[in-house]
Amino acid sequence: MDKFIRLADAVTEFEADYNDTAQTDHTKYTLAIQQDELKAIWRKVKTAYEELVHSDRLDATGVATVKPKYKSSYAVYLRCMSNMAELHAKLVKNDNDVEDMSAREHNIQLPSCDTDVFKGDYLSWPTFRDMFTAIYIRNKRLTPVEKLFHLNQKTEGEAREIVSKCHLTNDGFQTAWKNLSDRYENKRILVNTQLKILFNLEAVENECGSSIKKLQRDINNCISSLQCHQIDISNWDAIITYLCSTKLPETTLALWEQTIENKTEISKWVDMNKFLSQRFQTLETVSDIRGSKNYPTTLPHNSNNHMESQQKRLKPFQASVPKAICTFCKSNEHKLSSCQEFFNLATADRISFLKNNNSCLNCLSSGHVVSRCKSSFNCRICHLRHHTLLHSQTVPPKATFPTSNSFSTDDIASSSAQAQARRDSTNTNNVQACFVNTSKGVLLGTARVNIFFKNNNFTVRALIDSGSEASFITESLKRKINLPSKRMRAQV
Structure with a gap:
């Protein structure tokens, strides 16, 4: 009798514990575990009841007492299982809705994927x-x-x-x-082919960014292929750096040697690879500014062969200087900063065009981003790191924007020295900043907030900061209440 009563009371206690737990703390996985646990408890209650009823220990009065207890426990069991089943179905439906929404958002028509025709090449x-x-x-x-x-x-x-x-x-x-x-x-042939490429790299004769980039790419491709064939190249730094050094032009090699702090230690390919990336990006920037692609290496010469080198250089030649081509209208009569069609675009469309063409937002040149721009010119309106043509009209202008078709980059951009002189010439008020150094802490108040969203109630803790100018929500709470959101750039 006592065993049956304890088990029946366990069902009631289980329902009370379930009701005390907030719905936001439940997941479909925890509900499944709780359902299995409640089923196991009820099986024990049913077994104890059947043993008690079919035994000779109870008289008619005892049976009349046990049956109502069993029926009430069964009603609690059904009610608790029904509540858990409904919440489980709701959570599963919410997850499916999120997956369907994500699938609809990313439902784009991709091009068909197929392999090329194999012609018997080991490398392919x-x-x-x-x-x-x-x-x-x-x-x-x-x-x-x-x-x-x-x-x-x-x-x-x-x-x-x-x-x-x-x-x-x-x-x-x-x-x-x-x-x-x-x-x-044939792994041996594949490895030997990559080693042949590595040991027969083409030397870079001129200080050309594209040639140095090709040399770096060939070496990295060989390293990646060897690693795919499970070749341990962790101790090949001395070999790879030496092979690469023998193929570099004199000026680049001298710059690489200057970056080495410890001249007695073996250089790492990771460091040399980083140096080559910076080097060819610098050469590309210089080439874009100067309008020339190749710069021959200047070799030192002594006084004995000075006349001979002069005689060799005194020969007729014809130089072809490429003209600046506008990347927007493809005209070679003006630059992008002087293009009337580009000027007629909205500011957002100009920024979008430059980003899609991998162009700098500060100097409008292609081949690098604004973080790697070497130009000392800034916006002459707000003096920030962007071109004046890309200045947002929401900021009150400090100078008149050019409307003529004959403006150039020099007219629009302003150097940092000019910007400083302009700021010095304006009248400013002196502002004194003060602060208090104290060891006392500040206690901010909190409050329990009930959120009702999509027929679901959520209880959260809110921090009350009356001095804050914006409201924020945690990423975990946003995911929990399935709040719609979009990504944006903002300054906090």
Whole structure:
């Protein structure tokens, strides 16, 4: 009797604990665990009741006392299970709605993905192998004979001959794929090919950004390929840095040596790779400003061969200087800063055009971003780091914006020295800043806030800061109440 009463009371206590927990603290996973726990308790109650009723220990009065207790416990069990089931279904529905909304937002039509035709090249075999496996072999809707048909269509030359020897049947695909893999899955040849590229790099004769970038890219491609073939190159820094140093022009090599702090230690390829990135970006910037792509290295010469070098240089030649081309209208008569069509655009459209063409928002040149811009000119209206043509009209202008078609970059941009002189010439009031140094703390008040959103109640804790100019919400609370949001750039 006592055992049955304790188990029946456990069901009532379980429901009380469930009702005391806020709905926002429940998830579909915790509800599933709680449902299993309540079912286990009820099975024990039912077993104890049946043993008690069918035993000879109870008389008619005891049976009349036990049955109402059992019925009331069963009603509590049903009510609690029903509440948990409804909340579980609501949480599952909310998750499905979020997934459907995310799928609708990202439902874009992507171009078809397919592999190139394999012509029997060892270097292209790894790419063909992985692409054909992902697109055709792992496609469960294709039968083996269909896979063999596509394999015939995607091979040429010697590879096509190997595949065509197998009959176009379901059993023929595995044989054809195995024969093709055995023929071209030659790790030794693949590694040797990458080593041949690494040890036969083309030397860079001139201080040219594109040539240095190509040298860096070839070395990194070889390193990536060797790592894909499980070749341990963690101790190859001395070899790689030496090979790269022998291919660099004299000025770049001297600059690299100047960046080495400890001349007695072996240089790391990570450091040299970072230096090469900065070097070719600098050369590209200089080339864009000067309008020249290649700068020949100036080699030192002594007095003995000075006359000989002069005689060799005194030869007729013709220089071709490229004209500045407007990136917006493709005209070679003016620059982008003097383009009337570009000036007629709205400020937001100008910024969008420059970002899409990988152009600098400060000097309007292509090939770098504003964080790497070497120009000392800023906006002559607000003196911030952007071009005057990109100045937002929401800020009160400090100077008249040019309306003529004959303005240039020099007329629009202003140097930092000019900006400082202009600021010095304006009348300003002296402002004295003071602060108090105290060890006393400040206690801010909080409040419990009930949020009602999409038929759901959420109880959260709010911090009351009367001096704040904006309101904020935590990322976890935003996800919990499924609040719609959008990304934006703002200064806090």
